């Protein structure tokens with residue numbers, strides 16, 4: 200069931216106050232109450248001894264009040280109900296809250312008014328009949344849900360009158376639902392008779408006692424609450440309304456002296472009076488509030504006032520039925536009741552229909568429906584697409600499937616190539632580092648050997664040994680990392696072979712479209728590979744030249760034992776600027792104590808005077824690329840026997856993809872006499888490019904197309920596509936390679 204929320208529109212109303220006079224019964228005395236025009240109540244001075252003078256001087260105790268309704272002793276409960284209550288009860292069925300309570304002194308007829316008798320049913324019974332009559336009328340259009348609870352407050356303790364042996368119940372203050380009684384039973388009812396049955400049952404459990412003033416005096420305050428939930432049937436935007444009716448029969452107020460009670464009765468009376476006094480105070484405060492503005496309302500002074508809080512000032516249309524006796528002996532009680540009733544007329548409440556969050560809920564449902572409709576549309580569209588796909592001609596479908604398969608294959612191939620490039624780059628860096636390490640290790644070994652043989656300097660020996668250990672550790676770590684890279688490259692190559700196999704299978708099985716797509720993809724990858732290989736070649740050549748320069752310089756220095764200035768001059772003649780003068784001990788020239796350790800120097804393009812002081816810094820060795828060191832006169836001696844010993848290993852890794860034993864490899868780069876780059880017979884670098892025969896068979900145009908790239912046979916390199924279509928880059932590269940000392944044999 201959705202929760203109910205109060206709508207925004209409020210209507211402020213005042214308490215309806217009706218005064219009902221009970222006929223004289225067993226009391227002795229005279230009738231001092233007059234009801235005029237069903238509104239005015241006059242209570243005569245009970246003292247008959249007042250003379251004329253007292254009356255003209257207004258010293259009489261006669262009082263006159265005007266109320267919404269006033270009922271004389273001959274009026275029945277039905278009269279009261281019809282005129283003052285009925286309209287309020289109808290509101291309950293329309294989602295309004297209502298409170299009807301009887302207020303008066305003990306024996307004044309409260310219970311008689313609220314419950315009544317068989318012949319004169321009370322307001323509770325009449326209200327229930329009205330509710331069920333109204334429900335019956337609207338049963339076809341609306342669904343109703345009626346529940347009922349009945350409680351009593353006795354000695355400031357709440358009991359459930361619908362439970363055989365109710366425990367003490369507690370009040371809860373809920374921000375949404377207001378004051379509620381925790382654990383109070385709420386019974387679903389389908390007829391007025393059922394509620395009357397429950398009412399009788401509850402009344403039989405109610406605490407009553409015989410007092411001097413009333414034989415069956417109610418010792419507790421009783422609250423019957425009926426909740427009516429109403430929902431419109433079969434309507435798209437149905438409303439849910441909830442009305443609540445509280446029918447309250449208060450305990451009798453009495454004075455201990457009058458009731459002649461003691462013990463438990465006295466304590467009951469004290470509590471009853473306390474709660475009634477609290478109610479009276481609330482009525483007083485609420486009455487004042489309307490006249491003088493805000494005032495503190497002591498609801499919390501008793502359970503009764505807390506329960507009646509809503510009825511007194513909240514969302515409720517409230518009727519107070521003040522019951523009075525006609526008897527002169529009840530003058531003070533009657534006057535007291537009339538005073539409070541008069542004050543209660545000022546109390547304002549704010550009534551609002553409890554229209555359920557039906558709108559909110561409906562809007563939720565609406566949103567759900569909207570989103571479901573969108574989903575339905577989407578699914579319909581998807582279904583239509585699928586259906587149209589099914590109706591596509593088998594040949595077209597096959598072509599589409601093929602294209603999508605090729606896209607996946609193309610993507611995977613591209614990833615494979617990218618991975619391989621990354622691995623090769625990483626491996627290259629690693630090997631370059633290890634190359635330096637190994638060179639230094641060799642220097643160190645030489646220096647240590649020299650120390651052991653000639654100098655025997657203990658400190659220098661220790662320093663050399665420690666450094667050697669560091670280098671060895673580095674080499675070992677790098678070797679491990681290198682092995683891992685190698686493994687990854689092998690895996691990458693396996694995957695590439697697998698992809699290649701798929702491509703070849705596709706070529707043999709499929710038509711022209713597939714063939715062309717594969718071909719273009721294939722060539723694109725070849726182009727990427729060529730770029731990579733050239734980049735590697737350039738870097739390798741730079742390194743090679745650096746090593747050559749170092750070798751030559753060391754030979755020069757070792758052969759001549761020149762001083763610093765002389766070395767600089769000689770180096771300058773070779774186009775070299777020496778900037779880092781860190782020497783290894785075995786190379787120390789006695790008179791200078793320092794020599795350049797060029798093994799660790801860095802080389803770059805030389806662009807200024809070798810003798811310039813500015814170039815004499817301790818950071819780098821600069822050389823000119825155009826200088827062909829290998830042609831110098833210092834190539835003899837032991838440095839020539841110190842080869843770039845890891846050179847072949849070095850190449851083997853980043854040329855791994857070109858290994859000969861891969862039959863499916865389409866790009867092969869390996870040492871060969873057919874190298875087109877590198878002019879020296881002893882060149883370590885060569886690049887032979889060939890295309891596997893099976894692949895060439897698959898690509899007819901490769902056999903026939905002549906390469907515009909001159910000496911590079913189109914049929915010899917699957918990457919010729921790249922070479923041919925990257926002229927600008929290629930020319931620049933070749934120029935650069937030429938600059939660094941390599942020349943195409945055939946150029």
Ligand SMILES: Nc1ncnc2c1ncn2[C@@H]1O[C@H](COP(=O)(O)OP(=O)(O)OP(=O)(O)O)[C@@H](O)[C@H]1O
Nearest residue numbers: 221304305306307308309310311413416417450451
């Ligand atoms: N209008 C009436 N016509 C006939 N008898 C009435 C009427 N009103 C009250 N009585 C009788 O007066 C007596 C006291 O009435 P009732 O018990 O209703 O008073 P009460 O205000 O509820 O008293 P208490 O506060 O002690 O419970 C009862 O016997 C009741 O039958």
